[in-house]
Amino acid sequence: MTRAKKVKQERRAQATPPPRPPRWRAGWLLPVAGVVAAILAGVLFWQTSRDREVAASEDGPVHVHGLGIDPADGVLFIATHAGLFRIGTGEDKAIRVGDRHQDTMGFTIVGPHRFLGSGHPDLQEMRDEGLPSRLGLIESTDAGASWQPISLSGEADFHVLRSAGQRVYGYDASNDRLLESADSGRTWRQLGQPGSIFDVAPDPSDSQRLVAVAGSEAEQGLYESRDAGRSWSRLGEQIALLAWPTPTRLYLLDGNGFVSRSPDGGRTFEPRGQLGGQPAALLAHGPEELYAALHDGTIKRSTDGGATWVTRSTP
Structure with a gap:
């Protein structure tokens, strides 16, 4: 029996894990009135579709x-609900990295072959290796082939991870808190936040400045902090994925696939184009090169x- 078949059989036999908070970006804007329904839907989704996703993810x-994108070789990595995948230069199909099927909710690349992640272990791995249901912050130093715990194991579930040099920013959805680390994720301090975080982006030229999107109904919109997250002021009503590769290039990608760009850190925006599908993730690789994932797993690229x-x- 192949490991893939064994994994699928084990998943069917395992009990459903405890419900976890809804992932804002998966359904985009979720009003507060819909949060309970989203949690219930998330549990049902886990129960009814996990086997199907694992089968498809093969x-x-x-x-x-x-x-x-790994700076060592330019390989594009894709973090998913059922493991990590890669697309090499000149290739057009993604292949699985290693044999892990962990739900990699948060993901960022911080150096050559060095990745940070978070989320939930595969059910078989959780049983066989005694892993907690919340992985905390985990690290790979071999381009995703293996992972080691770094901090907050069993405590944090980062749905958003962003890095800028040695600094790492993470939104722990399990505890509704925005955290910052100045030592690559070994230790953390809690920041202020404008609401439940949908996405966050650090200013590439100013360590004191952050831009974040709040997804909770009362506070929803785009915010900035100029004091390293201690306080926040509202910039607008946008609900979007963020990418901030250079000081004069802050990109927003909304739920309808429309791209806009700000030259001044979110004060003004210009429309750019349309993705052509509902986005799930956004990455900037330099000032003009963008990558976006659609909800069906399609990966798109823009060079303008x-x-x-x-x-x-x-x-």
């Missing part, structure tokens, strides 16, 4: 949470700041 990525897009790979 052929390619589904339910994408994050993207990153989001004005036009081509398909990089299909699931």
Whole structure:
């Protein structure tokens, strides 16, 4: 029996894990009135579709949470609900990295072959290795082939991870808190936050400045902090994925696939183009090169700041 078949059988036999808070970006804007329904729907989704996702993920990525490019070789990595995938230069199909099927909710690449992640272990791995249901912050130093716990194991479930040098920013959805680490995730301090965080982006030229999108109904919109997250002021009503590669290039990608760009850190925006599908993740690789994942696992690429897009790979 292959490991893939064994994994699927084990998943059917395992009990459903405890419910966890809804992932804002998976359903985009969820009003407060819908949060309870979203939690229940999330539990049902886990029960009814986990086997289907694992089966589909044997052929390619589904339910994408994050993207990153390894500076060592330019390989594009795709973090998903059922493991990590990669697309090499010149390739058009994603292949699985290693044999892990962990739900990698948060993902960022911080150096050559060095990745940070978070989320939930595969059910078989949780049983066989005694892993907690919340992985906390985990690290790979071999381009995703293996992972080691770094901090907050069993405590945190980062749905958003962003890095800027040695600094790491993470939104722990299990505890509704925005955290910052100045030592690559070994220790953390809690920041202020404008609401439940949908996405966050650090200013690439100013360590004191952050931009965040709040997804909770009362506070929803785009915010900035100029004091390293201690306080926040509202910039607008946008609900979008963020990417901030250079000081004059802050990208927003909304739930309808429209791309806009700000030259001044979120005060003004210009429309760029349309993705052509509902986005699940956004990555900027330099000032003009963008990658976006659609909810069906399709990966698209733009080389002109989001004005036009081509398909990089299909699931």
